[in-house]
Amino acid sequence: xxxxxxxxxxxxxxQEPYGRLMIKGILTTLHLxxxxxILAVIIGIxxxxxxxxxxxxxxxxxxxxxxxxxxxxxxxxxxxxxxAAPLLLPQTVQExxxxxxxxxxxxAGVVGxxxxxxxxxxxxxxxGFLAIPPDQYRAAYATGLTPFQTYRYVIxxxxxxxxxxxxxxxxxxxxKNSALAxxxxxxxxxxxxxxxxxxxxxxxxxxTAASLVYLSIAIIIGVSMSALEKRLHIPGMIVRGx
Amino acid sequence: MDLSVIFKNAPFMxxxxxxxxQLAAITIIAGLILGIVLASARLSSKSVFYYPATIYIHFxxxxxxxxxxFWLYFLAPVILGTSVNEFTAAALAFVVFEAAYFxxxxxSGIQAVPFGQVMAAHSxxxxxxxxxxxxxxxxxxxxxxxxxxxxxxxxFQDTSLGYVIGLxxxxxxxxxxxxxxxxxxxxxxFAGLVYFSICSLGSRASRRLEKRRFEAD
Amino acid sequence: xxxxxxxxxxxxxxxxxxxxVSETISAxxxxxxxxxxxxxxxxxxxCINGLERFQEGKVMVDGLSVQHPRTNIQKLRSRIGMVxxxxxxxxxxxxxxxxxxxxxxxARKTKADAGRQAEALLDRVGILDQxxxxxxxxxxxxxxxxxxxxxxxxxxxxxxxDEPTSALDPEMIKEVLxxxxxxxxxxxxxxxxxxxxGFAKKVADEIIFMDNGTIVEKGAxxxxxxxxQTERAQQFLGRILI
Numbered sequence: 001x002x003x004x005x006x007x008x009x010x011x012x013x014x015q016e017p018y019g020r021l022m023i024k025g026i027l028t029t030l031h032l033x034x035x036x037x038i039l040a041v042i043i044g045i046x047x048x049x050x051x052x053x054x055x056x057x058x059x060x061x062x063x064x065x066x067x068x069x070x071x072x073x074x075x076x077x078x079x080x081x082x083x084a085a086p087l088l089l090p091q092t093v094q095e096x097x098x099x100x101x102x103x104x105x106x107x108a109g110v111v112g113x114x115x116x117x118x119x120x121x122x123x124x125x126x127x128g129f130l131a132i133p134p135d136q137y138r139a140a141y142a143t144g145l146t147p148f149q150t151y152r153y154v155i156x157x158x159x160x161x162x163x164x165x166x167x168x169x170x171x172x173x174x175x176k177n178s179a180l181a182x183x184x185x186x187x188x189x190x191x192x193x194x195x196x197x198x199x200x201x202x203x204x205x206x207x208t209a210a211s212l213v214y215l216s217i218a219i220i221i222g223v224s225m226s227a228l229e230k231r232l233h234i235p236g237m238i239v240r241g242x
Numbered sequence: 243m244d245l246s247v248i249f250k251n252a253p254f255m256x257x258x259x260x261x262x263x264q265l266a267a268i269t270i271i272a273g274l275i276l277g278i279v280l281a282s283a284r285l286s287s288k289s290v291f292y293y294p295a296t297i298y299i300h301f302x303x304x305x306x307x308x309x310x311x312f313w314l315y316f317l318a319p320v321i322l323g324t325s326v327n328e329f330t331a332a333a334l335a336f337v338v339f340e341a342a343y344f345x346x347x348x349x350s351g352i353q354a355v356p357f358g359q360v361m362a363a364h365s366x367x368x369x370x371x372x373x374x375x376x377x378x379x380x381x382x383x384x385x386x387x388x389x390x391x392x393x394x395x396x397x398f399q400d401t402s403l404g405y406v407i408g409l410x411x412x413x414x415x416x417x418x419x420x421x422x423x424x425x426x427x428x429x430x431x432f433a434g435l436v437y438f439s440i441c442s443l444g445s446r447a448s449r450r451l452e453k454r455r456f457e458a459d
Numbered sequence: 460x461x462x463x464x465x466x467x468x469x470x471x472x473x474x475x476x477x478x479x480v481s482e483t484i485s486a487x488x489x490x491x492x493x494x495x496x497x498x499x500x501x502x503x504x505x506c507i508n509g510l511e512r513f514q515e516g517k518v519m520v521d522g523l524s525v526q527h528p529r530t531n532i533q534k535l536r537s538r539i540g541m542v543x544x545x546x547x548x549x550x551x552x553x554x555x556x557x558x559x560x561x562x563x564x565x566a567r568k569t570k571a572d573a574g575r576q577a578e579a580l581l582d583r584v585g586i587l588d589q590x591x592x593x594x595x596x597x598x599x600x601x602x603x604x605x606x607x608x609x610x611x612x613x614x615x616x617x618x619x620x621d622e623p624t625s626a627l628d629p630e631m632i633k634e635v636l637x638x639x640x641x642x643x644x645x646x647x648x649x650x651x652x653x654x655x656x657g658f659a660k661k662v663a664d665e666i667i668f669m670d671n672g673t674i675v676e677k678g679a680x681x682x683x684x685x686x687x688q689t690e691r692a693q694q695f696l697g698r699i700l701i
Contacts, residue, residue, distance in 0.1 A: 068438065071395070071399075071437060071440075071441035071442045071445060072433075072434045072437045072438050072441070073399035073400070073413070073437055074399070075405065075413060077434070079426075079433075080431070080434065083420075083426040083427075083430065087427055088427065165346075169303070169346065172303060176304075176306035177306065178306075179306035180306070183406065190306060190308060190312075207309065207312060207313060211305055211313070214304055214305050214306060214309065215304045215305065217304070218300065219300070219304065222300055358545055358547040359549065361510050361547065362543060362547035362548075362606075363560075363561075365510060365536055365539070365540070365541035365610070365619075366536070366537065366541075366560070366609065366612070367533045367536040367537030367565040367613055368533070368560070368561055368565055372564050372565070377549050377560075380549075381549075384551065
């Protein structure tokens with residue numbers, strides 16, 4: 001066998017019903033990832049603030065969350081949310097969900113991916129918070145800002161610039177991790193590519209298409225984030241070429 | 243809650259950890275080496291190094307690992323002509339993939355060294371190579387070690403993806419056990435607990451290293 | 460010894476840091492450069508040892524042109540020592556190691572020779588007992604003295620100081636200035652960017668006042684202080700000599 005014996009048939013990509021399936025799969029990847037990311041950033045910033053809070057109990061909660069969600073693989077977490085979590089709910093709730101949420105796998109994916117990504121976002125914001133000199137906080141409090149206002153107007157914007165490269169990576173990672181939802185049955189891009197292959201044996205074309213989808217997303221994010229990085233650049237750090 | 247399921251099948255499931263560890267070790271070592279090469283190329287002002295490295299990094303950072311694994315598993319035998327066992331396919335995919343991440347960590351570590359250090363070294367007559375070797379890299383290493391440890395923990399967790407090509411590592415074995423015993427809650431909590439124990443050791447080491455760096459300043 | 464001819468330097472396309480600057484400095488002279496922030500004094504200093512690339516003009520040090528492609532810039536730099544405002548000691552090396560790095564790697568001295576020389580230098584600047592401490596364990600004044608010793612280790616003919624005491628607490632300024640006075644009196648060719656006028660009056664042969672990238676006024680120290688010729692210089696002195 002060899003790659004030259006392989007009969008390429010790219011029409012698979014736009015033939016009915018495969019074309020429509022691919023588009024549906026791509027859209028699923030997009031909205032699943034975005035929903036999970038929004039969840040992740042909101043939870044992540046809150047957890048990060050807990051992690052640097054002066055009160056020990058707050059820190060404990062924050063640290064606990066991060067520890068649990070960062071130290072288990074996303075795959076295990078997805079399996080948990082999909083298979084195990086519903087079993088822990090009361091019988092009536094389970095039945096309601098069975099009747100009213102037919103695409104539970106999708107939502108398990110959003111929650112699972114969001115909760116997992118939140119723990120990583122939290123760590124990044126915490127690193128950003130710690131990189132800020134304590135006097136910044138004191139200066140802000142001295143002018144009368146509340147802790148919440150301080151975080152909102154002073155700390156978070158600054159921390160954001162500091163962690164921007166890692167934050168970009170995380171956004172991308174979220175999109176790519178959405179592919180793992182295929183293991184619990186979500187019909188996103190990768191799963192669709194695989195699924196079409198099982199009907200047509202033209203997996204090479206579909207997986208190429210899938211790769212192009214992810215790469216396009218990556219390029220778009222990468223280019224806009226690079227521009228953002230440059231605009232928000234803090235002078236005094238080493239740049240390429242030195 | 244029927245915990246006996248766990249105890250009955252523990253040897254089988256935990257046996258998979260050996261494979262997980264092997265895969266992780268190979269990935270970390272080979273991936274880091276490749277990552278350093280890529281990072282240096284990316285910091286170079288010569289286009290012949292910069293562009294290929296940048297394309298490589300953006301390419302692999304843009305794809306899900308799961309896709310890369312599938313690719314290699316199906317493509318490798320087609321190109322090489324012979325069948326490839328799951329472990330080799332997984333290892334290849336992992337190394338090639340994770341190197342892109344290690345490269346970025348190395349690059350940030352280097353770029354976090356203040357430019358004044360470079361100026362000071364140059365002012366005493368050190369060549370760019372000497373400056374890199376004695377002044378920049380030691381400091382860059384200190385900068386990047388916590389992130390490297392974290393990434394290694396991620397690599398270990400990623401070994402669970404060997405699942406999708408049937409690699410009989412830990413998670414696959416848990417899944418097989420679940421298929422037989424149908425006690426999902428206990429088994430997946432167990433899987434989580436095992437990964438958690440191993441990975442939190444790594445996280446704790448990373449945090450301790452981070453703390454030490456703050457104290458040294 | 461140092462000849463600066465019609466040097467102009469732009470940062471980017473808009474900001475002209477140095478505007479047609481010319482000056483000659485003879486061996487053994489101690490020259491002070493003063494002026495407001497942004498006047499170009501640090502940039503001028505960095506042009507002398509090639510740390511800054513200027514677009515127009517020529518800088519000759521000891522007969523060698525600094526930006527000429529065939530000039531061995533490393534060799535040239537080892538004949539010029541530089542001391543920075545923020546010390547820039549290598550944080551991962553002890554004081555001794557900071558000083559011996561260049562002698563061993565550039566001047567190819569043996570570790571023993573370099574060590575002995577470093578100890579002599581540390582003694583000369585008054586902190587031999589701190590030889591095995593890390594920069595993080597030293598005070599600002601001590602760090603700067605180590606930095607001076609590091610610069611002296613290559614046995615330079617010229618020493619450049621870029622605001623050496625600006626980042627120091629007031630009590631530590633004297634210890635650094637004392638070292639610099641010693642050096643000047645021993646006959647070293649020194650160019651010092653500083654606001655320390657007491658030091659200037661004590662050892663400077665000439666003072667150069669810069670504003671907006673040009674040399675506005677220069678001359679003997681006492682004349683400059685007693686009778687500043689230009690209005691800009693008068694304003695400047697009026698502001699700093701209260």
